[in-house]
Amino acid sequence: MARALRILLLLAVAVLPACAPGYVLPGPSLNEPELEKSELVTADGLRLPMRVWSPGEEPRAIIVALHGFNDHSTAFEMPAVEWARHGIATYAYDQRGFGSAPNTGRWPGMAALARDAGTAIRLVRARHPGLPVYLLGESMGGAIAMVALTGADAPPVDGAILVAPAVWGRQTMGLGKRLALATISSTMPWLTLSGRGLGYRPSDNEDMLRAFSRDPLVIKETRADTVKGLVDLMDAALAASARFRTPALILYGEKDQIVPREPTALMLSRLAGAADRQRVAVYPEGWHMLLRDLQAQVVWADIRAWIEDPAAPLPSGADRDARLRLEREAAS
Structure with missing residues (x-):
């Protein structure tokens, strides 16, 4: 998408009238929020489809999962089925x-x-009164989790699980990308962009990627103003890292081509919580879609192990010297 933004810069500056972003912001509160069988009903009356994967008996812990950009809640089906076998319920909504x-x-x-x-x-x-509840965010969902958990009305959680959190804010972007984004989003907010032809691979799981590309619920063409909204969110998440004190497991793949190492290392260096309460794991064979990569089961097991005992080393060993290794690679 970055290359598409650069290519369209000259076209964008030729457009004379400026247009405001076409965001669809929430309306006024109409009702009390409610959790129905298959929907999360928000205060402004939206019904957000909810999927739940539960064990056969009362769960031992709960994960509330936030999907990534242009994705939807079914993204968590594979790990959630496995976690349910071990007594962990997962709630995910579109x-x-x-x-x-x-x-x-x-x-x-x-x-x-x-x-x-x-x-x-x-x-x-x-x-589920009395049960531990964890907020898991993948990519964009990780950025939302960081903003939510550092806000004035932060929800009470027992921990956060940030999977390849989207923290590629403007501070770590080149000048060309920043100018292109600002110009296009302000002059042609309706313009749609795609990542086709850019050569970025989000995962090594080709079967999953083919199914992903055919999924009608996955957004394939993205409005320019929505891209700006995502970058604003990533800015906020990177800034929030300095206030982020929630006990957390933060996961990153060394082969991630979507969220670069440099902003990830910067985010880790700013974390406000104690290192022994904010565990970092870096997977040498991991890509951006860590929960759906070919080695995803390794990541699922690490998440489950951390929920069961956040002080114990992860089964995979991906947490050994992870911060130091990532910082060295980002600097090289």
Whole structure:
């Protein structure tokens, strides 16, 4: 998508009238939020499709999962089925603007996304009183989790699991990318972009990627103003790292071609929590879609192990000197 932005810069500057971003922001509160059987009902009345994977008996722990950009809640099906076998229930919903949620393809604003995450956490806690609840965010979902958990109305969680969190903010982008994004999003917010032909691989799981590309709920063409909204979110997540004190497991793949190492290393260097409460794991064979890569089961097992005992070393060993290794690679 970065190359597409550069190519379109000259076209964008030729457009005279400026256009405001076409965000679809939340409306006024209409009702109390509610967790129905297959929907999360927000305060402004949106019905967000909810999927739940539960063990056959009362769970021992709960994960509330936030999917990535242009994806939807089914992204968690494979790990959630495995976690359910070990007594962990997973709740995942299509975030507003994505999947089968209302206003697909239109950016709702980071405040709304973070508020929805807090709503989901509180409703799930009310459904399962006394059980530990964890907020898991993948890519964009990781950025939303960081913003939600450092806000003034942060929801109560027992820990966060950040899977390849999207922290590639403007501070770590080149000048050309920043100018192209600013110009296109302000002059042609309706322009749609795609990542086709850019050569970036999100995973080594080709079967999964083929199914992903055929999935009608996955957004293939993205509005320029939505890209700007995502970058604004990544800016906020990177800034939030300095206030992020939640006990956390933070996962990154060395082969990630979507979120670069440099902003990830910068985010890790800023973390406000104690190192023994914010565990970092770096997977040499991991790509961006760590939960669906060919070695995904290794990651699933590490997440389960961390929930069961956050002080113990991870089964894979991916946490050994992980921060130091990532920082050295980012600097080289």
